[in-house]
Amino acid sequence: MGMEKKKRAAKVFCYYCEREFENEKILVQHQEAKHFKCHVCNQKLSTASGMAIHVLQVHEEAVSKVPNAIPGRESTEIEIFGMQGIPDDILAAHYGEQAISRTLRSFPPVDYLFKVESVSVLLNTRIEKYESRSFEVGGYKWRLCLYPNGINKSEGKGHVSLYLEISDTENLPLGWEVTANFKFFVFNHIHENYLTVQDADEKASHFNVIKTRRGIAQFLSLDELKDPCNGYLMDDCCIFGAEVFIMKYSGKGECLSVIKDPADGTFTWEIENFSQRNEQTIYSETFTVKEVKWNLILQPRGKQKAKNKSLSLFLELASFGTLHQRKFYAEFELSIKDQKSSAYIKPSHAHIWFSDSNDVWGFPNFISLSDLHDKPDDFLLNDTLIVQAKITLMIYSRNI
Numbered sequence: 001m002g003m004e005k006k007k008r009a010a011k012v013f014c015y016y017c018e019r020e021f022e023n024e025k026i027l028v029q030h031q032e033a034k035h036f037k038c039h040v041c042n043q044k045l046s047t048a049s050g051m052a053i054h055v056l057q058v059h060e061e062a063v064s065k066v067p068n069a070i071p072g073r074e075s076t077e078i079e080i081f082g083m084q085g086i087p088d089d090i091l092a093a094h095y096g097e098q099a100i101s102r103t104l105r106s107f108p109p110v111d112y113l114f115k116v117e118s119v120s121v122l123l124n125t126r127i128e129k130y131e132s133r134s135f136e137v138g139g140y141k142w143r144l145c146l147y148p149n150g151i152n153k154s155e156g157k158g159h160v161s162l163y164l165e166i167s168d169t170e171n172l173p174l175g176w177e178v179t180a181n182f183k184f185f186v187f188n189h190i191h192e193n194y195l196t197v198q199d200a201d202e203k204a205s206h207f208n209v210i211k212t213r214r215g216i217a218q219f220l221s222l223d224e225l226k227d228p229c230n231g232y233l234m235d236d237c238c239i240f241g242a243e244v245f246i247m248k249y250s251g252k253g254e255c256l257s258v259i260k261d262p263a264d265g266t267f268t269w270e271i272e273n274f275s276q277r278n279e280q281t282i283y284s285e286t287f288t289v290k291e292v293k294w295n296l297i298l299q300p301r302g303k304q305k306a307k308n309k310s311l312s313l314f315l316e317l318a319s320f321g322t323l324h325q326r327k328f329y330a331e332f333e334l335s336i337k338d339q340k341s342s343a344y345i346k347p348s349h350a351h352i353w354f355s356d357s358n359d360v361w362g363f364p365n366f367i368s369l370s371d372l373h374d375k376p377d378d379f380l381l382n383d384t385l386i387v388q389a390k391i392t393l394m395i396y397s398r399n400i
Contacts, residue, residue, distance in 0.1 A: 012024050012027050012082070012083050013027075013083075013094055014027060014030060014031060014034075014035075015073060015078075015080045015085075015086045015090065016031070016034075016035045016048075016066055016068065016069040016070065016073050016074075016080070017034070017035070017068060017069060017070055017073075018070065018094065024082045024083055027082050027083070028081070028082045031080070031081075031082070032044040032045065032046065034067070034068050035048065035051075035066050035067055035068055035069060036048060036050065036051045036066075037051070037067070038051060038054055038055055038058075038059070039055070039063075039067065040055065040058075040059045040061070041058070041059070046081060047079055047080065047081055048066045048075075048076040048078070048079075048080065049076055049077065049079060051063065051066075051076070052064075052076040063076060064076065071152065072151075072152025073152075087211070088211075088214070089151075089214075089215065089216075089217050093217055093218070100197060100198070100199065100200060100216065100218075101196075101197070101198050101199070101200035102195060102196070102197050103195075103196045104188075104191075104193045104194065104195060104196065105193060105194055105196055106192075106193050106194070107194075108185070108187075108194060108241060109183070109185045109194070109241030109242055109243045110243055111135060111137050111142075111241075111242055111243045111244050112132070112135045112142075112144065112241060112242045112243075113239060113240075113241045114132050114144055114146070114239070114240040114241060114242075115237060115238070115239045115240075116146070116237065116238045116239075116240065117236065117237050118236055118237075119148075119225070119233060119236050119237065119238050120226075120236055121236075122148050123148050123149060123222070125148075127148065128147060128149070129145055129146065129147050129151075130145070130146045130148070131143050131144070131145050131146075131165070132144040132145075132146070134167045134168065137244040137246065138178075138180075138244065138245075138246030138248065139246075140166055140172075140178055140246070141166070141167045141168040142164060142165065142166055142167060142242075142244055143164075143165050143167050144162065144163070144164060144165075144240065144242055145162070145163040145164075145165050145213060145215065146160070146161075146162055146240065147160065147161035147162070147163070148160060149222070150217065150218075151163070151217050156217040156218060158221055158222055158223070159217065159218040159219060159220060159221050159222060160219050160220045160221075160222065160225060161215065161216065161217045161218070161219055162184050162197075162215055162216055162219040162220075162240065163213050163214065163215025163216075164180075164182050164184075164205075164213070164214055164215055164242060164244065165212055165213040165214075166178060166207045166212050166213075169209065169212060175209075176208065176209065177206055177207065177208040178206075178207045178208075178246065179204050179205070179206055179207075179246070179247040179248070180204065180205055180207065180244050180245060180246050180247060181198075181199075181202055181203075181204055181205070181244075181245045181247065182198070182205065182214070182242060182243065182244045182245070183196055183197065183198040183242065183243045184196075184197045184198065184215075184216060184219060184240065184241070184242055185197070185240060185241035185242065185243075186219075186220055186232055186238065186239065186240055186241075187232070187238075187239035187240075187241070188230070188231040188232060189231045189232070189233075189234035190230075190231030191231060194241070195220075195232075197216060197219060197220075204247055220232070225238065252399075253399070253400045254397040254398065254399055254400060255397060255398055255399075255400045256395070256396075256397045257290075257394070257395070257396055257397070257398065258393075258394075258395050259290050259393070259394045259395075260392065260393050261392055261393075262289050262290050262391065262394065264288070264289050264290065265289050265290075265390060265391040265392065266388065266389070266390045266391075267284075267287040267289075267294070267296070267388065267389045267390075268337075268386065268387075268388045269284045269285075269296050269298075269386070269387050269388070269389075270384055270385075270386050271298065271384065271385045271386075271387075272382075272383065272384045273383055273384075274300070274380055274383050274384060274385040275380070275383050276383070277300060279300075280299060280300075280301070281297060281298070281299050282297070282298045282299075282300065283295055283296075283297055283298075284296040284297075284298075286318050287389075289391050289394065290394065292317070292319055292328075292394060292396070293317075293318040293319035294315060294316065294317060294318055294319075294389070294391070295315075295316040295318045296313065296314070296315060296316070296334075296387065296389055297313070297314040297315075297316055297360065297362070298311070298312070298313050298314075298387065299311070299312040299313075299314075301369070302364065302365075302369070303364050304364060305364065306364040306365045308369070309365070309368065309369060310364065310365040310366060310367060310368050310369060311366050311367050311368075311369060311372055312362065312363065312364045312365070312366055313334050313348075313362050313363055313366040313387060314360050314361060314362025314363070315330075315332055315334065315350075315360070315361055315362050315389055316359060316360045317330070317354045317359045317360075318359075327353050327354065327355050327396075328353070328354040328355070328394070328395075328396040329351075329352070329353050329354070329393070329394070329395040329396065330351070330352055330354060330391060330393065330394050330395075331349075331350070331351040331352075331391070331392045331393035332349075332350055332352075332389060332390060332391045332392060333347045333348060333349045333350070333389075333390050333392070334347070334348050334350075334362065334363060334366065334387065334388070334389055334390075335347040335348070335387065335388050335390070336366070336367055336379060336385070336386070336387050336388075337379075337386035337387070337388065338378050338379065339377075339378065339379065339381040339384075339386065340377055340378050340381070341378075344388050346366070346367055348362075348363045348366060350362070350363075351393075367379075
């Protein structure tokens with residue numbers, strides 16, 4: 001149980017006959033000579049469809065099979081040129097490169113269950129493929145394609161092949177493409193768990209108008225299926241399943257910004273005629289630091305327990321509501337200017353997570369009223385109070 005993977009061969013190969021070549025130029029020459037040559041006039045064409053059109057238009061004959069192709073590869077409808085156009089599952093099968101993960105889990109697939117009765121009878125019929133009913137996942141219609149004896153005699157030989165196909169594509173817009181991851185399941189009746197089969201690297205599969213079907217050619221070997229000791233058959237019944245995860249960009253995302261010592265991080269607020277201000281709360285003008293808006297809030301006579309004892313000073317995150325995020329981290333200091341010495345003193349430092357319920361933070365006891373009024377020439381020169389906010393670090397996220 002686990003991952004199955006082989007290293008890719010170095011040589012290119014022909015889709016129609018599996019012959020390998022040293023380079024693609026020689027491969028193209030081989031295809032023109034062996035698979036794309038008109039059987040009437042021997043003219044060499046570039047593709048199988050080109051050969052079929054030439055024979056129809058020039059010689060009025062219908063060609064439905066590619067000459068010298070192995071069984072299952074004869075279709076002229078698949079556009080192959082060199083290595084271009086080869087289906088992914090055939091590339092993987094040839095190089096042994098498809099990494100398949102096989103694990104066990106106890107709970108069933110969430111999107112679709114597909115029970116098959118009388119399996120032994122089905123394996124002996126001429127039915128090459130059965131398509132399940134459509135089921136919806138992610139706004140798209142899907143169906144399972146079961147190949148009881150393998151998708152063809154080369155890739156799926158000796159195996160059950162299981163594929164996921166997008167259906168009702170006629171209702172999809174022009175140029176549509178759907179990206180999805182998927183898992184396949186088969187129920188073990190003995191152990192009552194599910195064998196889960198998927199791409200080991202969980203590579204995304206792209207479904208579009210050219211490739212509407214993706215899957216695993218060697219999903220489960222017929223020998224494993226038929227062996228009663230493995231538990232996949234019970235009363236000649238087998239249960240398959242699928243899960244599909246649509247990979248669709250939602251347009252949502254965020255960018256975490258970490259800004260240290262922003263150039264515009266200092267704001268100085270001069271409050272004139274301070275002794276004549278009677279407001280309980282004074283608000284500064286809004287200032288901006290790296291597109292983030294802030295206010296200073298000052299209460300001249302203090303707040304709560306500091307009332308009539310200290311001047312209170314706070315920093316408010318004014319643009320929190322426009323940031324559309326839960327938290328905002330900031331480191332800052334608030335200080336008052338000693339106008340006699342022109343120095344800012346009594347700096348009070350804080351490091352705070354702001355939130356929608358806590359968008360203001362500061363210091364109720366920023367400076368005592370006695371210190372403030374006892375030294376008017378220091379702090380209230382010309383009846384003007386000068387305070388400063390310095391933001392040294394901001395960490396926040398924003399939508400992208």
